[in-house]
Each structure stands twice: as structure tokens, then as C-alpha cells.
Amino acid sequence: MSDPFLTLGIDPDADDHAVEAAYRAAIKRCPPDRDPAGFQAARAAYERVRTERDRIAYALFETEPPEPLDILRRAEAQGRGDDEAAPRRPDPALFAALLRGED
Amino acid sequence: MARKRKKQSSHGGSKAAAAAKQSPEVREREALQALESGHWRDAIQALKALLKDDPDSERTPARRRALADAYAGRARDLTAKGMLKEAAVIWENRAALGADIPPSLDHGILRLRLGDPQPLIVAWAHPDALNREERQRVGEQLAAAVLSERLVGGDTALLEQLAEDDPIRRHAEPAQTALTAYCNADQRGVEAALAQLPFRSPYRALAILLKALVRAETEPDAAREMLARIDGASAFAPLRRAAELALLPDAELLAELDRAGPRQAELVAALRGWSKAQLELARALASFQRDSGRQQKTLQPLLKRYRDLLGHDWAQQASLRLMPRRTGLLDPNPPGWNALSGHERALIKAWGTEPEGDPWDVLDAWEMVAQGLIAEQRGRRDAPYSLEIAMVLRRGERRFKLLETEHPEDYPDSPETIAAEQLERSLQWDPDHRETYLRLITWYRRANRLKDARRVLSQAQERWPQDMALLEAAMETALASNAFKKAAGIARRMLAIDPINSSARRRLVEAHIEHAAKQIPKRRGDLARKELAEARNWTGRGAGLEPVRAQLDLLEGLVVLALEDPEQGKARLNESLAQRGSGVVAQVELMLAVDRLTLKQDDVAKWLGLKRVKVRDPEDLRAIIGQLRSHADQVGHFRRTLMERLAAALKGAPWKQLERNELEHACETLRAFRLNEARREAARAGLKRWPRTPMLEYHDFDSRYSDGGFPSVSELDKMEWALARAREAGEMRAAERLRELLQQFMPFGRMPGPPVRDDPWDDPFPPAPGGEGQDLGEGIALLLQVLEQMPLKQALEVTGMPKPMRKEVMRIAREQGDEAAVEMLKAMIYSAAEEAGELPKPQAGGGRSKARSADDPDGPPKQFDLF
Numbered sequence: 001m002s003d004p005f006l007t008l009g010i011d012p013d014a015d016d017h018a019v020e021a022a023y024r025a026a027i028k029r030c031p032p033d034r035d036p037a038g039f040q041a042a043r044a045a046y047e048r049v050r051t052e053r054d055r056i057a058y059a060l061f062e063t064e065p066p067e068p069l070d071i072l073r074r075a076e077a078q079g080r081g082d083d084e085a086a087p088r089r090p091d092p093a094l095f096a097a098l099l100r101g102e103d
Numbered sequence: 104m105a106r107k108r109k110k111q112s113s114h115g116g117s118k119a120a121a122a123a124k125q126s127p128e129v130r131e132r133e134a135l136q137a138l139e140s141g142h143w144r145d146a147i148q149a150l151k152a153l154l155k156d157d158p159d160s161e162r163t164p165a166r167r168r169a170l171a172d173a174y175a176g177r178a179r180d181l182t183a184k185g186m187l188k189e190a191a192v193i194w195e196n197r198a199a200l201g202a203d204i205p206p207s208l209d210h211g212i213l214r215l216r217l218g219d220p221q222p223l224i225v226a227w228a229h230p231d232a233l234n235r236e237e238r239q240r241v242g243e244q245l246a247a248a249v250l251s252e253r254l255v256g257g258d259t260a261l262l263e264q265l266a267e268d269d270p271i272r273r274h275a276e277p278a279q280t281a282l283t284a285y286c287n288a289d290q291r292g293v294e295a296a297l298a299q300l301p302f303r304s305p306y307r308a309l310a311i312l313l314k315a316l317v318r319a320e321t322e323p324d325a326a327r328e329m330l331a332r333i334d335g336a337s338a339f340a341p342l343r344r345a346a347e348l349a350l351l352p353d354a355e356l357l358a359e360l361d362r363a364g365p366r367q368a369e370l371v372a373a374l375r376g377w378s379k380a381q382l383e384l385a386r387a388l389a390s391f392q393r394d395s396g397r398q399q400k401t402l403q404p405l406l407k408r409y410r411d412l413l414g415h416d417w418a419q420q421a422s423l424r425l426m427p428r429r430t431g432l433l434d435p436n437p438p439g440w441n442a443l444s445g446h447e448r449a450l451i452k453a454w455g456t457e458p459e460g461d462p463w464d465v466l467d468a469w470e471m472v473a474q475g476l477i478a479e480q481r482g483r484r485d486a487p488y489s490l491e492i493a494m495v496l497r498r499g500e501r502r503f504k505l506l507e508t509e510h511p512e513d514y515p516d517s518p519e520t521i522a523a524e525q526l527e528r529s530l531q532w533d534p535d536h537r538e539t540y541l542r543l544i545t546w547y548r549r550a551n552r553l554k555d556a557r558r559v560l561s562q563a564q565e566r567w568p569q570d571m572a573l574l575e576a577a578m579e580t581a582l583a584s585n586a587f588k589k590a591a592g593i594a595r596r597m598l599a600i601d602p603i604n605s606s607a608r609r610r611l612v613e614a615h616i617e618h619a620a621k622q623i624p625k626r627r628g629d630l631a632r633k634e635l636a637e638a639r640n641w642t643g644r645g646a647g648l649e650p651v652r653a654q655l656d657l658l659e660g661l662v663v664l665a666l667e668d669p670e671q672g673k674a675r676l677n678e679s680l681a682q683r684g685s686g687v688v689a690q691v692e693l694m695l696a697v698d699r700l701t702l703k704q705d706d707v708a709k710w711l712g713l714k715r716v717k718v719r720d721p722e723d724l725r726a727i728i729g730q731l732r733s734h735a736d737q738v739g740h741f742r743r744t745l746m747e748r749l750a751a752a753l754k755g756a757p758w759k760q761l762e763r764n765e766l767e768h769a770c771e772t773l774r775a776f777r778l779n780e781a782r783r784e785a786a787r788a789g790l791k792r793w794p795r796t797p798m799l800e801y802h803d804f805d806s807r808y809s810d811g812g813f814p815s816v817s818e819l820d821k822m823e824w825a826l827a828r829a830r831e832a833g834e835m836r837a838a839e840r841l842r843e844l845l846q847q848f849m850p851f852g853r854m855p856g857p858p859v860r861d862d863p864w865d866d867p868f869p870p871a872p873g874g875e876g877q878d879l880g881e882g883i884a885l886l887l888q889v890l891e892q893m894p895l896k897q898a899l900e901v902t903g904m905p906k907p908m909r910k911e912v913m914r915i916a917r918e919q920g921d922e923a924a925v926e927m928l929k930a931m932i933y934s935a936a937e938e939a940g941e942l943p944k945p946q947a948g949g950g951r952s953k954a955r956s957a958d959d960p961d962g963p964p965k966q967f968d969l970f
Contacts, residue, residue: 012417038352052487052490053490053494056487056490056491056494057494060450060472060491060494060495060498061498062424063424063454063457064424065402065421065424065425066402066406066421066424068357068388068389068391068392068402069353069354069357069388070421071384071388071402071405071406071409071413071421072353072357072384072385072388073353074413074414074417075377075381075384075385075409075412075413076375076377076381078412078413078414078417079376079377079378079381079412080376088320088373088374088375088376089285089286089287089288089373090286090369090370090373090374091286091373092254092282092283092286093254093255094366094369094370094373095250095251095254095282095286095342095370096250096251096254096255097251097366098341098342098345098366098367098370099247099248099250099251099254099338099339099341099342100216100248100251101187101216101341102364102366103341103363103364103365103366103367
């Protein structure tokens with residue numbers, strides 16, 4: 001089971017409002033007809049941390065260690081700083097290397 | 104290695120020698136088969152040998168072309184594996200076959216990759232020699248090479264070998280400008296440069312790629328569709344693959360990243376905005392995920408190495424879940440991490456205790472966590488802190504659902520008492536948790552601690568005066584206190600809030616009937632009738648209460664018959680029975696009513712002149728099973744005289760005319776009434792038609808021993824086979840019941856084993872000589888040895904003692920010490936052994952225990968009952 005906070009892209013200290021907003025954004029991003037797996041994941045994550053009690057229970061009683069995917073998402077979430085909106089662009093040399101056949 | 108080569112060579116030589124003996128036609132056919140199957144090396148070897156051995160054949164030109172195809176196939180394989188130089192050698196071999204072998208475009212492309220563009224430049228300069236697709240391909244390859252050169256250092260060597268008006272040369276500048284503008288996030292620059300590239304430009308795939316990459320930031324689905332338009336054989340395809348990888352969902356990316364080359368991975372990282380460290384971490388995680396055999400604990404070093412990236416607090420919290428949970432193994436100062444706080448240590452211990460620990464251990468462990476939190480909060484009572492404490496105090500009860508029991512154990516140190524006390528304290532920290540009040544009220548009521556139930560109820564109702572669940576709990580508590588007026592008042596409140604609440608009505612009706620029954624021994628017919636009249640009032644026009652209204656006719660008639668006016672009562676009852684058809688179904692309904700009022704079945708039968716009846720019609724049987732089920736659900740208790748009458752009525756009932764699900768349902772109902780004889784008949788009738796039905800097998804076994812007795816070894820074997828079949832069939836409910844049944848007869852597994860062995864002639868599967876079936880004395884000696892030599896808790900687990908028994912023994916050990924508990928167990932074992940006529944033997948290997956008592960060789964086996 002993936003970390004619900006990372007699935008929804010919120011901090012563990014998010015409040016009810018933030019959880020709700022993240023869930024709405026997630027299901028907009030993954031509508032059930034186009035991305036059923038993504039929708040299910042968002043739904044399951046929301047159910048697990050919907051209320052303050054849920055979130056405290058998760059912090060105290062969840063014993064499952066993190067999945068590799070959780071760690072990847074956490075690193076991504078941490079890596080995103082204030083410049084999140086800034087475009088992510090590679091170095092031209094990288095294009096050149098791939099065009100030369102290096103992979 | 105040399106030996107291996109020699110062996111291979113010798114093997115290859117003998118193969119070649121064997122092939123040489125075949126006719127050229129056969130050899131050619133085999134070579135062409137190898138070619139068709141893509142076995143390039145075999146095809147090359149065979150065709151080369153054939154050309155050498157049969158040079159003058161008219162088939163030689165065709166064989167040379169086939170050899171050229173085999174070389175091409177092999178060279179492409181090597182190229183795909185990245186073995187470019189080896190592939191080039193193979194292409195050269197192909198080219199050397201002769202002028203009649205046309206040059207391959209793939210050969211030219213490979214030479215371009217190895218730094219020699221000439222073959223492709225020559226081909227590009229002769230447009231007539233190429234078809235449209237080949238020309239497009241060559242153009243893209245040269246364009247990609249030109250672009251690569253310009254991007255790296257502005258080298259124009261290749262560019263200058265092209266004519267000035269060559270589109271590759273003319274479009275190189277805007278292509279490079281577009282790409283550089285993209286890398287600089289200059290959107291306008293990209294658009295302006297791409298506008299200079301015509302539709303048929305050799306850089307068209309690059310234009311699609313750049314547009315897709317720009318679009319990927321806002322519309323990933325559209326970007327994927329655009330990327331799919333770039334041909335897989337295009338010179339720009341490596342860029343397309345990396346871009347597609349970057350657009351994958353996280354889980355798929357992690358799976359694919361492990362297979363991506365380093366440059367592709369770098370481009371993915373750049374497109375996703377990852378740092379170098381993030382890419383390293385992602386590749387390490389991809390590698391971890393690929394190797395599913397790796398244990399979770401190997402994630403720990405990754406968390407530690409990348410904790411700056413992940414955030415120290417998050418990494419520490421995640422690592423707590425990977426630490427060993429046994430206190431002895433837990434390092435309070437784990438290297439590389441912050442020292443564990445008291446709360447963290449207590450939490451890890453509680454996590455470790457939960458899966459295996461008994462309720463005492465789990466309650467203790469969470470109590471420690473709660474105490475740690477209380478000490479840390481230093482009197483703070485704001486929401487998150489107080490909620491944490493309350494939830495921790497509720498955890499042990501929640502884990503085992505201790506207060507849901509129907510038969511509370513409220514002695515001072517019982518887990519239930521401890522849990523109830525923890526729940527009470529949790530309400531001090533979180534008084535808004537209605538569920539906790541309800542659990543406490545129900546448990547206190549069932550434990551007959553009505554004062555406590557009322558106290559908690561009062562606290563809860565102050566907060567939620569109109570709450571239906573609390574009103575229902577209040578009504579149950581009032582009924583348990585025999586406060587019928589109060590209960591009726593509460594029921595009225597409930598019905599005022601929810602007029603169609605039939606459960607409140609039903610419960611109140613049942614309570615009045617129960618109260619009426621209490622008036623019978625006091626011979627207070629008037630009070631009994633008053634209660635029944637109250638009950639009738641409450642049935643009103645409530646939906647689903649018709650059977651109760653009908654039963655009230657019988658109950659009122661019975662009160663009149665037994666306590667007031669026998670003749671009038673008899674008339675009323677006969678009339679009621681006549682309305683029901685006067686058959687066996689009506690009589691069973693009367694029996695149930697008699698039982699509810701605690702009257703004597705024989706007396707009522709005698710007064711009414713009723714003879715004993717038997718069920719012979721399957722429709723009657725179905726109706727009676729329905730009546731019994733309803734009675735069991737609503738009333739839940741009954742007397743022995745009812746059981747006897749029902750047993751007599753059901754003897755020889757037409758079970759075989761019922762369907763399988765009806766029989767399973769009937770067996771369940773009969774089990775509730777402990778009508779084991781009838782249950783056995785029903786189960787066996789079913790097993791004749793549907794052999795080996797797991798649930799029917801369970802009822803057959805269980806009904807045989809529910810009233811006492813002990814199964815033989817072969818019976819136990821049969822139960823075990825039935826259990827295996829139930830598990831195999833996925834009938835887990837039947838499997839669980841069979842498992843519990845087996846455990847009841849073998850609390851220590853097969854040790855020391857039942858004391859008796861059937862006559863081997865009766866056993867269809869007699870045990871192998873010297874196989875299973877342990878000697879009783881030997882088993883007991885072993886049991887004693889285990890108790891004496893191992894720690895008590897471990898010893899109890901080793902013996903396979905059922906969990907509830909283990910808990911009880913451990914409770915005694917806590918109260919009186921381990922030695923006292925061991926002595927008690929030893930005394931029980933000696934006593935049981937003595938009863939079974941077998942004293943423990945100090946050494947294994949004695950003779951077999953006696954199968955049956957010497958006095959009664961045909962009598963039932965002795966029960967070996969330790970507990």
C-alpha cells in the first residue's frame with residue numbers, strides 16, 4: 001500500500017481542507033473512465049487520511065515500510081521547490097549524445 | 104576455457120563432418136531453414152561450407168545471396184546489442200561476397216555511427232538509387248549526425264560535404280536553433296525556428312519531438328500521441344524513447360528505468376526535473392524493485408544515503424518501520440540516525456507486539472506508548488496531542504475487539520477489564536468519540552455492571568441526547584435493569600424520532616414477553632396477561648411483526664390455560680391451532696410458545712390432548728426449520744424439554760428431499776438448538792447425495808461429538824482430510840470450523856495423541872507400521888520434558904495448546920509465578936494420564952498403549968482430556 005500523502009501529493013500535516021483539495025485535484029487528473037488505476041489509488045489514499053483521526057491513526061499504527069515508489073515520490077516532492085513552475089529542460093549535449101547513438 | 108573451446112570445436116567439427124556426408128541439396132535446405140528461423144550463425148556456417156564444397160553448382164549465386172541475408176541478420180543483432188565493431192566486421196564480410204550483392208543501408212548507417220559518413224553521403228547524392236522511404240531514412244540519419252556535430256562543438260565537417268542547396272545543410276541552422284531554444288526554455292524561439300522547417304525537411308521528426316516535449320508539460324496525453332508519430336527506425340527515435348519514458352506514470356517508470364541506458368535515464372531525469380542525486384536514487388530503487396527477493400530492510404541504507412534528499416524527519420519516520428521490532432534487537436542509537444526517543448522506542452515495541460502478542464502484551468505495549476505521550480505533552484490538551492493519546496489508549500481493544508464479547512470476563516486483570524479501563528481513560532482525552540461510549544455501555548451491560556453502564560450512558564447522552572444508537576443502548580440498559588417503564592419511555596422517544604424503527608418495537612415486545620414469562624412461576628396470570636397486552640400494543644401495525652402478533656395469541660391462550668381458566672384456555676388454543684392447520688407445524692409453534700413461557704411441555708400436551716407428532720412432509724420440515732431459525736435469532740435460549748420434543752418430532756424427517764443449501768441451513772439451525780441427532784441425520788442425508796461437501800462433513804463430525812465422546816484416530820484422520828478438502832475447495836468457513844474442531848480434540852496437535860486405536864479392520868486407511876500414532880506414555884513424557892526445560896510461554900506454543908488456554912495459563916503465571924503454573928499443568932497431565940490408564944514413561948520407545956479398557960473391550964474409547 002503506497003503512502004497516501006505522497007499519492008495525493010500533500011504533507012503529513014495537511015488539514016482536512018488540504019486533503020479534500022488534493023483529492024479533488026487527483027480525481028480531476030485521473031478520471032475513472034480514463035485512468036481507473038490512478039482514480040482508485042487516489043480514492044484509497046483519500047479514504048485513509050480523510051479526517052484528522054485517520055491521519056493520526058496512520059502516523060501511529062501504520063507499520064508497513066515505504067515502497068520504492070513512495071521514496072521516489074517523496075524525492076520528487078522534496079526536489080520540487082519554489083521553482084516548480086519553471087520548465088525542466090535538458091542540456092543540448094544530452095540530445096547530441098543520444099543522436100550519436102549513445103544510450 | 105581452452106578445454107571448453109576444444110570441446111566445442113570438436114563438437115562443431117563432428118557436426119560439420121556429419122553434414123558434409125549429406126547431399127548438397129539437403130545441406131542447402133537445412134541452411135535455408137536456419138536462415139528462415141533466424142539462426143544466423145548456423146546459416147552462415149552451413150552456407151559458407153556449402154559454397155566451398157560445391158562451388159560449381161548452378162545454385163551458387165542463390166546460396167551467396169542467402170549467405171548475404173544471414174550476414175545481414177547477424178550484423179543487425181550485434182548492432183542491437185551495442186556490439187558495433189563486431190557488426191561492422193560482419194557487414195564487411197557481406198560486402199566482400201561480390202558485386203552482385205547490393206549494399207545495405209544498415210551497413211551505411213552503422214558506418215556513420217562509427218564515424219564514416221561516406222557511404223550514406225554517396226547514397227544521398229544519388230536519389231534515383233533509393234526509394235522514397237530509404238531516402239527519408241538516409242536523410243534523417245545524416246540530419247541527426249549533422250545536428251549532433253553542431254550541438255557538440257560547432258563541427259561542420261560533415262555539413263560541408265553536402266551541397267549548398269541540400270536540405271540537410273539548409274535546414275541545419277533552424278533545427279539547431281529550435282533545439283537550443285527549447286533547451287533554454289525560449290518558447291518563441293522554438294516556434295520561430297520550427298516555422299523555418301518545411302513539412303518534408305529531414306529534420307521533421309525533430310520538429311515533432313520538440314513540439315511534443317513543449318506540450319508534455321501541460322498535456323502529457325497529447326504529447327504521447329505526438330511522439331508516437333515518430334517512426335521507431337528514425338534517427339530521432341532514441342530521443343522519442345527517452346521522452347516517452349519520462350512521460351510514464353511513476354510505477355511504470357520505476358519498472359522501465361532499470362532497463363534504460365544511462366543517457367536515456369539522464370534525459371528522463373532532466374525532463375522530470377530531477378537532480379543527479381534523484382536520478383541515482385531512482386535507479387537504485389528501480390534496481391531494488393526488479394530484484395523482488397530483496398528484503399525490505401535493504402531499503403534502510405538507501406533511506407540513510409539519500410536522507411538529505413528525502414528530508415531527515417521523513418526518512419527517520421520511514422526507517423522506524425524498517426527497524427527490528429524485538430526490543431532486544433532494537434538499537435536506541437541506530438548509526439546514521441537520530442537517537443530514538445522514548446516514544447519511538449515504545450511505538451516500535453508496540454508494533455512488534457501486535458502481530459503475535461496476546462491481549463495483555465498488546466494492551467501493555469500501547470499503555471507504555473500512551474504514558475510516554477502523556478509525559479511528553481506535559482499537560483497540553485490541544486487536539487492532535489490529546490487525540491493521539493486517546494487513540495493509543497483505544498488501540499489494544501480495537502485490535503482484539505475485546506469488548507464485543509457476548510460473555511464478558513470482568514475479573515480484575517482480564518484483558519477486557521484492562522481494555523475497558525483504558526477506554527474510560529481515553530474519553531478524558533477525547534470525549535467526542537461516540538463509538539467508545541457505546542462499546543463501554545454494551546460491555547458493562549453484558550458484564551452486569553449496570554451502574555457503570557448507566558454512568559457512561561449518562562455522560563454520552565449529555566452530548567448526544569437524540570442519538571438513536573445511544574437511545575437503543577439506553578433501552579437495552581433499562582431492560583437489563585428490569586426498568587420496563589423506562590424502556591418503554593425510551594422506545595417512545597425513539598419512535599418519535601424514527602416512526603418506522605421496527606427494531607426498537609421488536610426489542611420492547613420481546614422484553615415484555617420475557618417479563619410475562621417471569622410471572623408464570625409466581626402464578627400471576629393477571630400480570631402475565633398485562634405484559635402480553637403491552638407487547639401486543641407495541642406490535643401495533645409494525646411491519647415484519649406479524650409472526651409475533653400470531654405468537655401472542657398462543658402465549659395469551661397458554662397463560663389462561665395454565666393460570667386462570669383451563670377450559671377457556673383450551674378453547675382459545677385449539678382455535679389458534681386450528682387456524683394454523685392443526686398439523687405438526689402448528690404444534691411446533693405451540694412448543695416454542697410453551698418454552699418461552701417456561702411452562703412444561705408435557706403438561707400442555709396433556710391438557711390439550713396432543714399426541715406426539717413426527718415430521719414427514721418436506722414442506723412441513725422447511726416451515727419448521729424456518730420457525731426454529733426465527734426462534735433462535737429472536738430468543739436465543741430454550742429448555743431441555745423443548746429439545747427433547749423437537750428431537751422426537753424430527754426423528755426420521757425427510758431430509759433427503761431437501762436441497763443442499765437447505766440442508767446446510769437446517770444443520771446450522773439444528774446446531775443452535777443442539778439437536779445433534781437430527782443434525783447428523785440431515786448432514787448424512789446430504790452427504791449421500793453430495794459426497795464430501797465440506798460444510799456437511801463438518802456438521803456430520805461435530806454432531807457426533809458435541810454431546811461428548813472422543814473420535815478415534817481414523818476419525819481424526821478423516822477430519823483432517825475433510826479440512827484439507829475444504830481448504831482446497833476454498834470453503835474457508837467450513838475449513839475454519841473443522842480446524843477448530845480438530846484443535847478441540849488435539850489441543851497439542853498430534854502430541855501425545857489419542858489414547859486409543861480402532862480395530863484396524865474398521866479403518867480403511869490403517870497407519871503404516873511404525874509411522875504416525877505416538878505412544879501415549881512417550882508423548883506425555885515429552886510434554887513434561889518440554890514444560891520443564893523451556894520457558895513457559897515458548898513451551899505452551901510448542902505444545903500447540905489453543906490460544907485461549909495459553910492466555911489463561913499465562914494469566915495464572917503472572918499472578919502466581921511460572922513455577923506454580925508449570926506445577927499446575929504437570930498435575931493436570933498426571934491426572935489425565937492416570938485416568939487414561941497410562942503413566943508417563945521416562946524414556947521413549949515403550950509399547951503401545953492399550954486400545955480399550957480391559958474390562959470393556961468393546962466399550963467406547965477413553966477420553967484423554969487434559970483441560
